[in-house]
Amino acid sequence: MALIECRHLTRTYKRGAEAITPLQDLDLDIEAGAFVALMGPSGSGKTTLLNLLAGIDRPTAGTLSVAGSPVHTLARGELARWRSTHVGYIFQLYNLIPVLTAYENVELPLLLQPMSRSERHARVAAALEAVSISDRHAHYPRQLSGGQEQRVAIARAIVTEPSILLADEPTGDLDRATATSMMELLARLNAEQGRTIVMVTHDPRTTEWADTVLHLEKGKLVEQAVGGAA
Amino acid sequence: MMRLLRVCPTVLRQIIRSPIRSALTVIGISVAMYLFVSVEAMREGVHTATQVQAGDTTLVVYRENRFCPFSSRLPQFYGDRIERLEGVNSVVPMQIHVSNCRASLDVVTFRGVPRDELGTALASGGKITDGSVAAWERRGDAAVVGEALAARRGVRVGDRFSAAGITVFVAGILETDHPQDRNIAWVHLPFLQEAARRGGTGGLVTQFNVAVDEPAHLEAVASEIDALFRHDEHPTATRPERAFVGRAARDIVELVDFAGLLAWGALAAVFALIANAIVLAMRDRLRDHAVLQTLGFSGPLIAWMVLVEGATLGLVGGLLGAIGAFATVRVGHFSLTMEGLNIEIASGWSAPLVGIAAALALGVLAAIVPALRLARRDIASCFRAV
Ligand SMILES: Nc1ncnc2c1ncn2[C@@H]1O[C@H](COP(=O)(O)OP(=O)(O)OP(=O)(O)O)[C@@H](O)[C@H]1O
Numbered sequence: 384m385a386l387i388e389c390r391h392l393t394r395t396y397k398r399g400a401e402a403i404t405p406l407q408d409l410d411l412d413i414e415a416g417a418f419v420a421l422m423g424p425s426g427s428g429k430t431t432l433l434n435l436l437a438g439i440d441r442p443t444a445g446t447l448s449v450a451g452s453p454v455h456t457l458a459r460g461e462l463a464r465w466r467s468t469h470v471g472y473i474f475q476l477y478n479l480i481p482v483l484t485a486y487e488n489v490e491l492p493l494l495l496q497p498m499s500r501s502e503r504h505a506r507v508a509a510a511l512e513a514v515s516i517s518d519r520h521a522h523y524p525r526q527l528s529g530g531q532e533q534r535v536a537i538a539r540a541i542v543t544e545p546s547i548l549l550a551d552e553p554t555g556d557l558d559r560a561t562a563t564s565m566m567e568l569l570a571r572l573n574a575e576q577g578r579t580i581v582m583v584t585h586d587p588r589t590t591e592w593a594d595t596v597l598h599l600e601k602g603k604l605v606e607q608a609v610g611g612a613a
Numbered sequence: 614m615m616r617l618l619r620v621c622p623t624v625l626r627q628i629i630r631s632p633i634r635s636a637l638t639v640i641g642i643s644v645a646m647y648l649f650v651s652v653e654a655m656r657e658g659v660h661t662a663t664q665v666q667a668g669d670t671t672l673v674v675y676r677e678n679r680f681c682p683f684s685s686r687l688p689q690f691y692g693d694r695i696e697r698l699e700g701v702n703s704v705v706p707m708q709i710h711v712s713n714c715r716a717s718l719d720v721v722t723f724r725g726v727p728r729d730e731l732g733t734a735l736a737s738g739g740k741i742t743d744g745s746v747a748a749w750e751r752r753g754d755a756a757v758v759g760e761a762l763a764a765r766r767g768v769r770v771g772d773r774f775s776a777a778g779i780t781v782f783v784a785g786i787l788e789t790d791h792p793q794d795r796n797i798a799w800v801h802l803p804f805l806q807e808a809a810r811r812g813g814t815g816g817l818v819t820q821f822n823v824a825v826d827e828p829a830h831l832e833a834v835a836s837e838i839d840a841l842f843r844h845d846e847h848p849t850a851t852r853p854e855r856a857f858v859g860r861a862a863r864d865i866v867e868l869v870d871f872a873g874l875l876a877w878g879a880l881a882a883v884f885a886l887i888a889n890a891i892v893l894a895m896r897d898r899l900r901d902h903a904v905l906q907t908l909g910f911s912g913p914l915i916a917w918m919v920l921v922e923g924a925t926l927g928l929v930g931g932l933l934g935a936i937g938a939f940a941t942v943r944v945g946h947f948s949l950t951m952e953g954l955n956i957e958i959a960s961g962w963s964a965p966l967v968g969i970a971a972a973l974a975l976g977v978l979a980a981i982v983p984a985l986r987l988a989r990r991d992i993a994s995c996f997r998a999v
C-alpha cells in the first residue's frame with residue numbers, strides 16, 4: 384500500500400454563481416520514501432493538491448488516505464492534530480514568524496506536543512544542526528538571507544519528524560547557487576532520514592534531484608515520467 | 614491542557630516585540646484605568662461618608678434650617694436636656710470652626726469640646742498614637758489632630774500650627790477609622806468659643822454630637838430631640854451623622870454621581886483601545902496565523918492566544934493605572950471638605966482591585982470577537998489573501 388493514496392480527488396471552489404475546479408478526479412499514489420516533483424503551468428492546481436495533501440484544505444469529493452488513515456474524513460480539530468505530527472510544510476516565501484527568532488520559529492510545532500523543555504531544546508538544536516544553521520539560532524528572520532530563512536523554515540518542517548515533507552516552490556525565490564544547496568539539503572533529508580517529499584516546482588533543473596516528476600494540467604495528471612540522475 | 618500554557622511565552626513575545634504598539638496601547642489603558650480607579654475611590658469615599666450604616670449610633674443636632682457652622686448656633690445648656698432623654702448615652706457640645714465653609718480639598722476643621730468630654734468624643738474607635746489626652750487637658754490651646762489632617766499638614770506632637778486665624782499646640786495625634794475624626798483638630802471649647810469671637814458669649818455652640826445606646830433607636834431619639842426644642846427660640850434639626858454629612862455635601866454627592874459617568878467612559882475607552890490593538894494585530898498577523906495553523910495549531914488554540922494577548926494588555930494597563938491611582942490617593946490623603954465635614958477619598962484596596970479586574974475582563978471581552986473570527990478562518994484562503 385502506498386503512503387499517500389488519492390482516489391477521485393476533487394476540489395471545487397464556488398465563487399458566487401460560478402464554480403472553479405482546479406483539481407478534478409485525481410488518482411495518485413506516492414510511495415513512502417519517494418521524492419516527487421510536481422510541475423505544471425500556473426493555475427493548474429499544484430498548490431491546491433499540495434494543500435489537500437497537507438490537510439490545510441479539504442477535498443470536495445474523493446478520498447485521501449495517508450499511511451492508511453482516511454484524512455478526508457477528519458474533522459477540523461482532528462485534522463489540525465494530524466498535521467502537527469504527520470506533515471512538514473515548506474513555503475516559497477519561508478513564512479517565518481517575524482517577531483520570533485530562528486530558534487523560536489523552529490520550536491513552534493513542538494509546543495503542541497507533550498514534551499519537556501530540555502527535550503524540546505534538544506530537538507530544535509538537532510533540526511537546526513541538520514540544516515546547518517545552528518550559528519544563527521538567535522537571529523530574527525529579518526537578519527537572515529533568503530537562503531538562511533528557507534533553511535530555518537525547513538528545520539521547522541522537520542523538527543516534529545513528520546513522514547511527509549511538502550514544499551511549494553521552495554527555491555522559487557532563491558538564486559541558482561542557493562537553490563542548488565537547498566535541493567541538496569532536501570535530497571539528503573530524503574535519502575538519509577527517509578522523508579517522503581512532494582515538491583511543487585517551476586524550475587526543470589530542480590527535478591533532477593527528484594525520483595518522480597508529475598505534470599499537472601487543468602487539474603489532471605498528464606504524464607508520469609521517471610527522472611532521477613539520468 | 615498544557616499546550617494552553619506552553620503557547621503563552623509566544624504570545625508575550627508577540628506583545629513585547631512590537632514595543633511601540635504595545636506601549637501605546639498599555640499607556641492608553643493605564644490612563645483610562647487611572648481615571649476609573651480615582652473616580653471609584655471618590656465614589657466609595659462619598660458612599661462611606663454619607664450612607665447611614667447598620668451599626669451607626671451617632672446623631673448630630675444642628676440649628677434648624679442652618680447649613681453652615683458659622684450660622685448654626687445652639688445654647689450650650691441644650692446638652693443637659695438632651696442627656697436626660699431615654700436612649701441617650703452621651704452628649705458632646707461642639708463648636709465648629711473652619712478655615713473655609715465652601716467645598717474644598719484642604720480645609721482645617723476645629724472642633725471645640727469641653728475639657729472632660731474629649732475622651733467621650735473620641736470614644737468611637739479612635740486611639741491616640743502619639744501624645745495623650747492628659748497632655749491635651751493640661752494646655753488651653755492644645756489640639757488633638759486627626760491623622761489625615763496631621764499627614765496633610767505635616768505636623769507632629771509639640772508642633773504649633775495655624776489655620777483660620779487660630780494657632781494651636783499639637784498635643785496628640787488621633788488614629789481612627791471614623792472619617793469625620795481623621796480630619797479634625799480637637800480643641801478646648803472655651804478656647805474655640807473665644808477664638809471664634811462669638812461675642813465672648815461662651816454659652817453658644819454649633820452642634821451637639823449625641824451617642825445613642827442602640828442603632829435601632831437612632832430615628833426615635835432624633836425625633837424626640839427635635840420635639841423637645843420645637844417651640845424654643847432655637848429649634849433643632851437632628852440627623853444621623855452620615856445623613857447629616859450627606860445633606861451638607863449634597864453638591865459633592867451629585868457631582869460624584871455624575872463622575873460615575875466618567876468611570877463608565879473610561880471603561881469604554883479601555884475596551885476600544887484593546888479591541889483596536891487586537892484588530893490591528895490580527896490584520897498584521899493574518900499570514901502568521903495561517904502559518905501556525907499549517908503547523909498544526911488548532912483554531913481554538915489560536916483563539917486562546919488572542920484572548921491571552923487581550924487579557925495581558927488589559928492586565929498590564931489596569932495594573933499600572935490602578936497602582937498609580939492607589940499611590941496618588943494614599944500619598945495625597947485627599948479629602949473633600951464642605952461645611953466643616955469631611956469626605957475622604959477611599960484609599961483601600963477595593964477600587965484598585967475592581968479596576969484591575971475590570972481591565973482584565975475588558976481585555977478578554979475585546980478579544981473575543983476577533984479570536985472567534987480567526988478560529989473559523991479557512992487557512993488556504995489566508996495565504997491567498999496576503
Ligand atoms: N480559495 C480559492 N478560492 C477560489 N479559487 C481558488 C482558491 N484557491 C485556488 N483557486 C483557483 O484554483 C486554481 C488553481 O490554483 P493553484 O493555486 O492550485 O494553482 P497553481 O498550480 O499552484 O499555480 P501557480 O503555479 O501560479 O502557483 C486557480 O485558478 C485559482 O484561482
Ligand SMILES: [Mg+2]
Nearest residue numbers: 429430431551
Ligand atoms: Mg501555487
